[in-house]
Amino acid sequence: MINRLLKRLPTRLFVTMSQDTVSTSAASVPKNNKLQVSLKTPKGTKDWADSDMVIREAIFGTLSNLFKRHGGVTIDTPVFELKEILAGKYGEDSKLIYDLKDQGGELCSLRYDLTVPFARYIAMNNVPTIKRYHIAKVYRRDQPAMTKGRMREFYQCDFDIAGNYESMIPDAECLSILVEGLTGLGIKDFKIKVNHRKILDGIFKISGVKDDDVRKISSAVDKLDKTPWETVKKEITVEKGQSEETADKIGEYVKLNGTLQEIYSVLSQDPVLTSNELAKQGLEEISTIMNYTNAFGIDSYISFDLSLARGLDYYTGLIYEAVTAGSAPPEEAAELKKKAKSEDDASAYVGVGSIAAGGRYDNLVNMFSQASGRKSNQIPCVGISFGVERIFSLIKQRTSSANIKPTATQVFIMAFGGGKDWTGFLPERMKVAKQLWNAGIEAEYVYKSKANPRKQFESAEKSGAPLAVILGKEEFLEGKLRVKRLGQEFANDDGELISADKIVDAVKEKLGSVHKDGVDEVTRLIRGL
Amino acid sequence: MINRLLKRLPTRLFVTMSQDTVSTSAASVPKNNKLQVSLKTPKGTKDWADSDMVIREAIFGTLSNLFKRHGGVTIDTPVFELKEILAGKYGEDSKLIYDLKDQGGELCSLRYDLTVPFARYIAMNNVPTIKRYHIAKVYRRDQPAMTKGRMREFYQCDFDIAGNYESMIPDAECLSILVEGLTGLGIKDFKIKVNHRKILDGIFKISGVKDDDVRKISSAVDKLDKTPWETVKKEITVEKGQSEETADKIGEYVKLNGTLQEIYSVLSQDPVLTSNELAKQGLEEISTIMNYTNAFGIDSYISFDLSLARGLDYYTGLIYEAVTAGSAPPEEAAELKKKAKSEDDASAYVGVGSIAAGGRYDNLVNMFSQASGRKSNQIPCVGISFGVERIFSLIKQRTSSANIKPTATQVFIMAFGGGKDWTGFLPERMKVAKQLWNAGIEAEYVYKSKANPRKQFESAEKSGAPLAVILGKEEFLEGKLRVKRLGQEFANDDGELISADKIVDAVKEKLGSVHKDGVDEVTRLIRGL
Structure with a gap:
């Protein structure tokens, strides 16, 4: 049918080839514009092929072998979930969720990460313990920066440990997996920023932030890797209504970073902070995990960084994020970005961000159990997610001279x-x-x-x-x-x-x-x- | 935030656990119904885990090794495409396409198969030749029959050969891959139905069907594997406006089936059919491919079946479909189905359908080139798609007694x-x-x-x-x-x-x-x- 229609059309039709722009000018639009087809993938998505695909398969293979080495089994959940499953899990980022059109039947959304579907799976099947890995695509309606590996469709490689275990043992293994994964992929110049949600919440509390405001102040602090303190402070006071004094007090704490040992010493001797029950629990956990990171020999990679907050709502304990030289925007980035002629230009001045991240989320499974009317079912979880597209950008530069064999033909x-x-x-x-x-x-x-x-x-x-x-x-x-x-x-x-x-x-x-x-x-x- | 809201809710909320029904009764709906969460996957989708996942990984591994053995390279296209890319490719089945909600920006749809994205990729990148495989999920808003492996989200394992090659050489290799794939998966009791679109179109033509009606008559004939001829005939005459005589003439041909050699002999001696240019071309191709299927030693699997039509619009040459004992609905299925108490019951009387299928589509790439205003670019393609979920159902029964090791732990x-x-x-x-x-x-x-x-x-x-x-x-x-x-x-x-x-x-x-x-x-x- 389309064949016959095509024959009636003028030979030269309007083409759109650029990934990011759809320019229309009156002159180029054909009179019969029904069949104007843009030969491209949707914005923020791409095809993977040739040596890129070979490199990506090598990354997936390396990571799934890593996950299996730690006893992981894999599960596969649908690409879309009921919309209500994703609701209320991602804080300010919920606006980036892709919804499916209502064509009759259930309302669904594309998964935003692999963690919420994992928690839904555990709650739905009453799984008491599992170490699972999942390598799959997730979807975010974000502003893409393709050259830096920031896409709207991208792969996550997740490993999570669910179960009621002794404090910090699974958390320490996740940190070890993080180190093994990145070093196994030839990335050596990385740092793992570590923080603890309970300590952070304790800090907010003793600085005068009300309970209801904690998560939004946390989101503001999370921007400190890309934004100077003065700007974040303005957000805390002007936009988010905290007093100057509260902001300054937060500022004193979130500037702290050093080894686990160093920062633990400082904080555990802070009488105001240790008088806060949450902060005290967090510090005890830090004290415990220090034994384990030491046993794994990974202390040199870790930096206790009180400005790390992680945007997502569901974290409840230890949080962490691996960054590398290319993670931060280059110096003067903000200025260069302003001068950039187009959005594409400007994206060159953005860092790739974290290359892997994760943390503990002890309430997410129970949220599902309770909200569906089942019995309360507290299954604590901790996990780590590798951002493959970002890691790929780094590895691609390093393998650019290699002559990669395209087929397996012998x-x-x-x-x-x-x-x-x-x-x-x-x-x-x-x-x-x-x-x-x-x-x-x-x-x-x-x-x-x-x-x-x-x-x-x-x-x-x-x-x-x-x-x-x-x-x-x-x-x-x-x-x-x-x-x-x-x-x-x-x-x-x-x-x-x-x-x-x-x-x-x-x-x-x-x-x-x-x-x-x-x-x-x-x-x-x-x-x- | 959700935590706090939850505390205000009554403990017992409404639950929906069934995969296929959403029952609401006034009594069970809580007063504050904002947070009523159904702990389930969307209709027609499922989680894969445990030994099912291990079996599926074994199937994927077997098939990707097969594809690599034939020189295949893999590509990965986005899960959603621009809506216009999918438009006009699937005939009557287009109504089953999932659309994304319009949240600003481009209109997109979830891919319905892996073939159309593949053709889009070739046209977009001017790829002259490629043998590619792709194992990935596709989406169809169909009525699910979960126990038979008919899902709304399911995997396809595709191998396609694109390029201007000598007639029938790649087609024969696809048939060989079909045989190697199924036997490699332990399936031996299958039959490959083969037909040729040009012969079929020739039959319609000499039976008196007008050019514009050919595709819709083809769709009607395609139902012959599930529906008796009398019903199909009624569709052709009453619904689709052909004369009684035309229908009877079609009926004579589409009842034919046998070995390639047998049916070729009958048809090539039919003076009316061979006077049709399309049918003549098709018969020449059948004559050529017989040398190759013989060289591959796969003749015993093949049945030339003139009732095979394949629903999709884009096929232009040889078409084929592998069926096994469980493919057809059981005898008396229609009657049992009527008596079934629920939709779930009724689905037990549906066959799993074809377990692998494919064919030649020589115009699809060019459709994209032309519709986007590029130079005409005829890249003929032929391919084969394995329906993994259906194959999985068969294998699962056969491995049910095996003790499958869940982890790789040594x-x-x-x-x-x-x-x-x-x-x-x-x-x-x-x-x-x-x-x-x-x-x-x-x-x-x-x-x-x-x-x-x-x-x-x-x-x-x-x-x-x-x-x-x-x-x-x-x-x-x-x-x-x-x-x-x-x-x-x-x-x-x-x-x-x-x-x-x-x-x-x-x-x-x-x-x-x-x-x-x-x-x-x-x-x-x-x-x-």
Whole structure:
């Protein structure tokens, strides 16, 4: 149907190719504008292909192996949830949730993260304990900054531990996983900022913030990584109605950062703070976790940073965030951003933000149990989420010089011959391919009855196959196949003649030492960065 | 915030747990109904977990290895596309597309399949040739039949070959992939129905159907696998306005089925049909592909079935569909369905439908090129899509007796001791775990400072780990760790004492022969079914 309609249209239609702009000018809009199709992906989304895809698969493989090493099992939840499941979980960021259109039936929204669906799953199935990982896409209607890996559709790689366990043991393992994950991906220059929601709430309390205002003051403080204190202070006083004195008192605390040991010493000797019950509990937990981070040998990565607040509503205990050199905006960023000619330009002056983050959320599962009218079911949880797109941007720069093999193809099957009676041996090549496929060996051939040798070698090179199986006209009729190594260093090597009925074993033997694909190679490459 | 609101609510709220019904009765609705949360996934969607997830991962692994064996590379497109990209591609099924809500900006829809996004990708990037695979979720607002694997969110596993190649060579490879995929998943009792759109269109033409009516008559014929001819005939005549004579003529052809060779013989000797140019082209292609399916040795799976029409608008050549014993509804299904008390009951009398399907679509890429105002760009494509959820239902029944290991855990670290000075060796266990993790070995321990031996053995058993590393109180202080095999058959085995600094090597050596996880096991199991 569309075909017939297309025939009636003028040949030149309006095209939109840019990812971020939809410009319309009266002159370019065709008279019949029903079929004006923009050949692009939606704003803030992209296709993954070629070596980018290979790198991403290597990252996913590295992280899922990490998660499995820690006893993780994986679950898969739907891309959309009932709208009410997501409601009230994300504070100010709730406005970024994508809703599905009401087409009759239930109201649904695309998941905003993997944590809320995980908590819904636990509450719904009464799961008492689980270590689960989940690598999947999440959706946020944010302003995209594609070059920095800030997208509207992006992957999260989450590991969470649910269950009533002894204090801080799972939390410490999450921090260890964070370190193992980033170092395993070749990222070494990172820092884990750690803070505790109970200590932070204690600070707000003793500074004079009312209970009802705590979360919104917390959101304001969370901006300190991107915004100077003076601006945040203004938000606290002018926008969020706290007194000058309250703001100043908060300011004294949130400027503190250092090792766990250092900041713990300072805070635990603060009589006002320790008189607050919440803060006291938080400090006890910090004291406990110091034994464990020490056992894991990860203290050098950790910085106790009282300005870390994390935007999400659901955190209740330890919170953390890994940042690297590229996380913060460059110096003078604000000024450069103002001068930028377009939004795309301006996005160059934004940092990539945190590359992994997480924390403890002890009430989220119970929120679901209670709100659905079930019995109260307190399943405490703690987790860590890796921001793959951001990590990808970092790794891509570092692997840019690598020659990444696109396919897994190990054998390219060719036929050489000529003359009047030359058939090209296509069904014969197919038969050889089928034998190799059945033996689990990756094999290709050109899709042509009679292909010339040069074309076949070119295709073989493009595939990256290390081995060729050649059906020579005379040799093949004598029941023999030629097996030859490919690549420049073997240009003068004629290979070896093998009896056709032994071809699978011969190929297996020759591949023994070379069999590998691009993902394997990149995984090794990344690990060694 | 939600916490505080919850406190004000009555304890018992309305719950909805069923997957498919939302019942509301005045009595059960609370007065303050703002926070009535249904603890469920949206209709037609589900969570994947436990052994189901392990089986699914084994299916994905088997299929992606298959696709890689045929030179496939993978790409990943966004879950939603611009609405206009999907428009006009799915015929009558377009009503099943999920739209995103208009929240400002572009209008988007969830992808309905992976084929249209693939064609959009090729047109957008001017990709001349590619063999790509894509394993991802697609969305259809259909009436779900969960027990049969008919879902609103479900996975497709697609392999497609794009490029201007010699006739039928890629098509034959897709059929071979279909056979290799299903047999590799332990499914042997399947049949591939094959037909050709050009032959079918030729039949409609010579039967007196007007060009404009061809696609809607095709949709009617497509129902023949579920519906008797008399009903389809009524749709063709009464609903779709064709004459009795036209319908009868169509009826004569679409009843035909047999081997490629048999039906080809009949049709190629039909002077009326072969006088139609389209049908003639189609028959030539059938004649060509017979050489290739013969070379691949897959003829016995193939049935040339003229009633196969495939619903989608975009097919232009060879079409195919794999069906198995459970694909068709049981005999008397229609009657049983009528008697069923609820929709859920009725769904038991529906077949799972096709378990894999595909075909050639030569104009889809060009549709995008033209509609976006680019130069005409004819990239012919052919592909195959495996319906994983349906295949899963079949495999699940067959593996129901298998004891599937839930985690990949290889080593469980325990501490045994007692007495007043017994610390429980928690940081010490953590240090051992960290050594194993760093060496790539999956290891767990219980999250408790002082755990009793029984609890630790129980947790180890739950994890399925084949090996324990034990920190005995005295032994450990002497620098020694005990390595012990787990499992009933080793109940009386005390294990071996190893010097603590050699533990990683000792564990590696002992694991050498047993290291495997649940996905590996299930993959082997399924292959051998």
